[in-house]
Amino acid sequence: xxxxxxxxxxxxxxxxxxxxxxxxxxxxxxxxxxxxxxxxxxxxxxxxxxxxxxxxxxxxxxxxxxxxxxxxxxxxxxxxxxxxxxxxxxxxxxxxxxxxxxxxxxxxxxxxxxxxxxxxxxxxxxxxxxxxxxxxxxxxxxxxxxxxxxxxxxxxxxxxxxxxxxxxxxxxxxxxxxxxxxxxxxxxxxxxxxxxxxxxxxxxxxxxxxxxxxxxxxxxxxxxxxxxxxxxxxxxxxxxxxxxxxxxxxxxxxxxxxxxxxxxxxxxxxxxxxxxxxxxxxxxxxxxxxxxxxxxxxxxxxxxx
Numbered sequence: 001x002x003x004x005x006x007x008x009x010x011x012x013x014x015x016x017x018x019x020x021x022x023x024x025x026x027x028x029x030x031x032x033x034x035x036x037x038x039x040x041x042x043x044x045x046x047x048x049x050x051x052x053x054x055x056x057x058x059x060x061x062x063x064x065x066x067x068x069x070x071x072x073x074x075x076x077x078x079x080x081x082x083x084x085x086x087x088x089x090x091x092x093x094x095x096x097x098x099x100x101x102x103x104x105x106x107x108x109x110x111x112x113x114x115x116x117x118x119x120x121x122x123x124x125x126x127x128x129x130x131x132x133x134x135x136x137x138x139x140x141x142x143x144x145x146x147x148x149x150x151x152x153x154x155x156x157x158x159x160x161x162x163x164x165x166x167x168x169x170x171x172x173x174x175x176x177x178x179x180x181x182x183x184x185x186x187x188x189x190x191x192x193x194x195x196x197x198x199x200x201x202x203x204x205x206x207x208x209x210x211x212x213x214x215x216x217x218x219x220x221x222x223x224x225x226x227x228x229x230x231x232x233x234x235x236x237x238x239x240x241x242x243x244x245x246x247x248x249x250x251x252x253x254x255x256x257x258x259x260x261x262x263x264x265x266x267x268x269x270x271x272x273x274x275x276x277x278x279x280x281x282x283x284x285x286x287x288x289x290x291x292x293x294x295x296x297x298x299x300x301x302x303x304x305x
Contacts, residue, residue: 004049006035012060018072019065025049105191107199112183118171119179139168141218142228154218154228167210172231182233189240196255209239213289220284235285241266242293250301
């Protein structure tokens with residue numbers, strides 16, 4: 001900031017400073033001893049400002065200076081508004097990409113707690129055998145007794161009206177590692193969606209993906225890996241992954257981003273599981289969950305176009 005000169009009267013000094021502002025020269029007047037100093041913010045405007053000062057001294061009452069103070073106030077108000085909006089946008093962007101916490105995801109944390117309780121109470125790997133006490137008996141897709149009695153009908157219990165079985169297998173896990181990894185991915189994806197889209201939308205997404213992937217896993221042919229005796233949140237995890245992946249690619253304003261590394265890891269794991277190297281896995285639930293999530297994530301973009 002540099003001074004360009006001084007004027008003896010406050011009224012003239014403020015009038016000139018205001019006129020400079022209307023000429024897109026940031027300036028203000030400041031008292032110094034017995035004179036009013038005119039300060040200019042940008043040194044690139046010094047020569048122009050000094051020339052205007054000299055012209056002002058010749059005739060301070062020139063009509064071209066009339067209304068300068070009101071005009072300068074209007075300009076400064078607009079500048080303050082732009083600054084406030086820019087500051088707001090900075091805050092919004094910061095919050096938008098901030099990683100969600102447990103406080104942002106009450107339904108995700110509730111489902112994680114349920115998964116831990118159900119898994120520990122159900123005897124872990126017993127779920128794969130269709131056993132594991134009352135917990136697995138009531139929450140698995142189909143009980144061994146119903147499956148045998150109906151000569152291999154995986155929908156036997158569901159057909160009796162026990163519709164909760166199309167969802168509850170997602171809470172049953174087959175080992176500690178299975179539980180831990182599923183919960184890590186579920187929190188990462190679920191908390192992001194719950195923070196950006198809200199609890200209701202996440203609940204509906206989880207519900208729809210769970211139903212579709214569980215039914216597909218239960219009724220798929222055995223040669224494809226189909227079985228009614230399965231458990232885990234993997235199908236839902238792949239659904240949430242597919243949803244965020246599509247939003248990241250086709251709806252960047254959603255505030256959801258899927259790192260390329262995560263895409264490589266999850267798609268790679270999907271195909272690795274299909275080879276059978278890692279043992280019995282609900283591959284159908286993985287694939288159908290992924291497709292369901294991708295469809296839900298991409299469908300709004302398709303409708304807009």
